[in-house]
Amino acid sequence: MADILIIGGGMAGLCAATALAEAGQRIIVIDKGRGPGGRMAARRAELAGETVSFDHGAQYFTARDPAFREVVAAWEASGAAARWPAAGDGAWVGTPGMNTPIRAMAQPLDVRWGVRADALSRTAAGWRVAAGEQTFTAATVLVAVPAEQAAVLLADAAPDLAMLAGGVESAPCWAVMAGFPAPLPYTHDTFRGDTAPVSWAARNSAKPGRSGAEAWVIHASPARSRELIDLPKDEAAKALLADFFAATGVAPAVPQHLDAHRWLYALPEARKGEGARFDPALGIGIAGDYLHSPRVEGAWLSGRALAQAVLQERVASTS
Numbered sequence: 001m002a003d004i005l006i007i008g009g010g011m012a013g014l015c016a017a018t019a020l021a022e023a024g025q026r027i028i029v030i031d032k033g034r035g036p037g038g039r040m041a042a043r044r045a046e047l048a049g050e051t052v053s054f055d056h057g058a059q060y061f062t063a064r065d066p067a068f069r070e071v072v073a074a075w076e077a078s079g080a081a082a083r084w085p086a087a088g089d090g091a092w093v094g095t096p097g098m099n100t101p102i103r104a105m106a107q108p109l110d111v112r113w114g115v116r117a118d119a120l121s122r123t124a125a126g127w128r129v130a131a132g133e134q135t136f137t138a139a140t141v142l143v144a145v146p147a148e149q150a151a152v153l154l155a156d157a158a159p160d161l162a163m164l165a166g167g168v169e170s171a172p173c174w175a176v177m178a179g180f181p182a183p184l185p186y187t188h189d190t191f192r193g194d195t196a197p198v199s200w201a202a203r204n205s206a207k208p209g210r211s212g213a214e215a216w217v218i219h220a221s222p223a224r225s226r227e228l229i230d231l232p233k234d235e236a237a238k239a240l241l242a243d244f245f246a247a248t249g250v251a252p253a254v255p256q257h258l259d260a261h262r263w264l265y266a267l268p269e270a271r272k273g274e275g276a277r278f279d280p281a282l283g284i285g286i287a288g289d290y291l292h293s294p295r296v297e298g299a300w301l302s303g304r305a306l307a308q309a310v311l312q313e314r315v316a317s318t319s
């Protein structure tokens with residue numbers, strides 16, 4: 001039995017797990033994803049005999065907080081992250097993929113991928129978490145999944161936390177991954193569309209540590225994503241690629257590879273200042289970008305705030 005079970009191995013969950021494991025707690029993390037990433041996901045595709053990668057979730061991250069800056073400096077030193085000036089002076093990316101920092105954080109921890117928590121219940125022995133055919137028990141449970149998913153998971157077990165998470169609305173995002181046989185005639189590596197339909201596009205193959213053919217990631221704006229939310233992904237991909245050519249003025253080119261991913265809960269409207277919430281009486285807490293700010297750094301800061309709240313309570317209960 002773990003001391004603490006963490007549901008969700010994205011940036012928030014793994015930051016909390018790291019801090020708690022360093023403080024001597026026995027931690028198990030479960031994540032429904034097949035591998036490390038969460039919303040810092042990366043995907044590979046074969047394109048003309050070459051492997052190309054696409055970061056279809058977060059595009060880059062900032063490191064303004066001094067403690068997060070130290071973590072990012074360690075990633076840089078180990079080759080897991082690099083600066084990406086094309087996105088701005090303070091922009092960092094995972095190398096060779098956005099999910100590399102997540103992989104690095106998970107490596108020393110006990111993280112079980114491909115395990116989805118279905119239900120939580122409180123027993124005399126602590127928390128019981130049903131996850132497919134497996135059951136986990138732990139004295140403390142921390143839920144670090146997107147707000148809407150946390151609200152469902154916590155509805156019966158911790159109604160107050162469920163209500164907090166349920167009050168957040170996240171914007172969806174259709175992400176298109178397009179590979180081309182030759183470079184597109186667009187002089188910049190990034191495109192920021194302040195107005196719909198394309199909110200952002202990036203030449204993924206130009207990020208540090210990437211190689212291979214011309215690869216672009218295109219993000220639809222929240223309004224355009226909502227408009228196309230129920231389309232099959234191949235139709236959404238074609239519509240958004242056309243939007244991209246129209247927005248950038250690049251003459252339409254035929255992609256060799258075209259795929260799309262629909263993020264239902266991409267970017268939450270964040271509750272600034274909350275950070276994280278821990279209920280010491282029940283031994284349950286929540287973290288995630290929605291409790292701090294809708295960014296990678298916000299997720300890390302939220303995970304740290306939750307770990308600090310748990311550790312403070314541990315100290316208080318033993319003194």
Ligand SMILES: Cc1cc2nc3c(=O)[nH]c(=O)nc-3n(C[C@H](O)[C@H](O)[C@H](O)COP(=O)(O)OP(=O)(O)OC[C@H]3O[C@@H](n4cnc5c(N)ncnc54)[C@H](O)[C@@H]3O)c2cc1C
Binds near residue numbers: 057060
């Ligand atoms: C399209 C897009 C673009 C973005 N662009 C940027 C950007 O440029 N810069 C930036 O800083 N941020 C960006 N973000 C936001 C950033 O990715 C997030 O703020 C951050 O990664 C959130 O981390 P998290 O740990 O809170 O959540 P997540 O990364 O979502 O992690 C939650 C984890 O919980 C798991 N999970 C969910 N339900 C369950 C369950 N029932 N059981 C087990 N596991 C479960 C999921 O698999 C996931 O791994 C972007 C996000 C998206 C989607």
